[in-house]
Amino acid sequence: MSDDDHKEAGAGPDLLLERVALGEATDEERRALQAKLAERGEDLDERLAALRSSDEEILAEYPAEMMAARIDARLDERRKAKEREARRPSRGGWYAGLGVLATAAVAAFFVLNLPGEQNTGPVVAGDQYTDRNGETVRLKGAEPKLIVWRKSGEEPERLRAGATAGEGDVLQLEYNAAGAAHGVIASIDGRGVVTLHYPAAADGSTKLDDGVVALGHSYELDDAPDFERFFFVTSNEPVDVARVTGALDALVASGKARAGLPELPEGTQHTDFAVEKQ
Numbered sequence: 001m002s003d004d005d006h007k008e009a010g011a012g013p014d015l016l017l018e019r020v021a022l023g024e025a026t027d028e029e030r031r032a033l034q035a036k037l038a039e040r041g042e043d044l045d046e047r048l049a050a051l052r053s054s055d056e057e058i059l060a061e062y063p064a065e066m067m068a069a070r071i072d073a074r075l076d077e078r079r080k081a082k083e084r085e086a087r088r089p090s091r092g093g094w095y096a097g098l099g100v101l102a103t104a105a106v107a108a109f110f111v112l113n114l115p116g117e118q119n120t121g122p123v124v125a126g127d128q129y130t131d132r133n134g135e136t137v138r139l140k141g142a143e144p145k146l147i148v149w150r151k152s153g154e155e156p157e158r159l160r161a162g163a164t165a166g167e168g169d170v171l172q173l174e175y176n177a178a179g180a181a182h183g184v185i186a187s188i189d190g191r192g193v194v195t196l197h198y199p200a201a202a203d204g205s206t207k208l209d210d211g212v213v214a215l216g217h218s219y220e221l222d223d224a225p226d227f228e229r230f231f232f233v234t235s236n237e238p239v240d241v242a243r244v245t246g247a248l249d250a251l252v253a254s255g256k257a258r259a260g261l262p263e264l265p266e267g268t269q270h271t272d273f274a275v276e277k278q
Contacts (some may be wrong), residue, residue: 013037019117020044021051070125077105142178144234146185146273147212149174165275167223171214173197173230177208180234184244185215192224192252195219197230206239221277227258229274235267244268 019025034044047215149156151170159165172206175198177183184206185198197204198215198230221228233244254260264270 017044017051019275021048028172044109053110127139137267141175143231143271144178144180144183144269145176145271146230146232147174147231148172148177148273148275151218155199159275161273161275163275164278165221165228166278167221169221170218171221171275172218174212175208175215175232176212177234180204180208182239183208183234184239184241185230186245186248187219187228187230188248188252188257189222189224189228191224192257193224194248194252196241196245202241202245204241208234224277226277227274228277229258229272231262231270231272233264233268233270235265235269237267239266239268 013033013036016025016036020030020033030044035046037047094249120219148159149172150159150165151157151172156172159171165171173185175183175185183198186194186196196202197219200216224265231244231248233239243265244262247264248257251257251260251262258274262270
């Protein structure tokens with residue numbers, strides 16, 4: 001048996017799935033995991049999608065302080081598990097610590113920042129994690145994303161993609177650059193109007209900050225019907241704001257503003273977040 005075979009046998013499918021989710025697996029490991037899941041009648045892409053969905057649910061339900069502590073404990077558990085595996089390779093079986101998988105991946109989306117206090121806990125900023133020992137771990141596989149909150153009474157409500165909103169609702173946008181250096185945030189409403197949210201002006205800087213960052217202003221929905229679709233366009237280089245808004249105007253003109261893909265500048269990627277208008 002080769003060294004890779006020993007590694008495969010000792011790790012187990014769940015640990016390999018974790019490595020794939022974090023972008024740490026080799027092509028050979030990914031193919032091996034895909035084959036192993038196929039033997040069980042499962043699909044690798046579906047398992048990864050389910051993992052990301054689970055991460056979103058955890059993010060919506062638990063405060064950052066609680067999750068940061070859990071992340072730190074789980075990563076410590078993960079390190080100890082790997083040390084045990086190195087000493088005593090296993091011959092298979094599903095790894096029991098599935099919680100490690102979810103919470104380690106969730107780390108890519110959290111920032112713990114306690115104003116006025118010395119932060120002695122784990123810190124996640126963008127795609128980097130700093131544990132309690134000051135060690136920095138780069139979390140591969142994190143993707144830029146938008147986070148949308150609705151001001152509702154005393155407590156803000158985090159919206160899920162596809163949530164229903166109405167005229168007069170006030171939304172607060174946040175972004176997680178996940179390592180991207182530059183970005184533009186804009187939206188299209190049901191009337192086809194394109195609104196620029198970040199930067200504040202077309203000639204403004206597109207530089208993004210690390211971690212989860214709230215825009216400096218909120219956005220009140222008007223009486224435009226059907227939907228409001230927000231786009232977060234990111235790049236490692238400065239982004240041409242006019243070309244992004246122009247691409248969204250072209251998407252409106254094509255009649256595919258609700259679900260189509262804009263033709264964005266080369267070297268950019270994008271994610272979008274839509275709310276349904278009632």
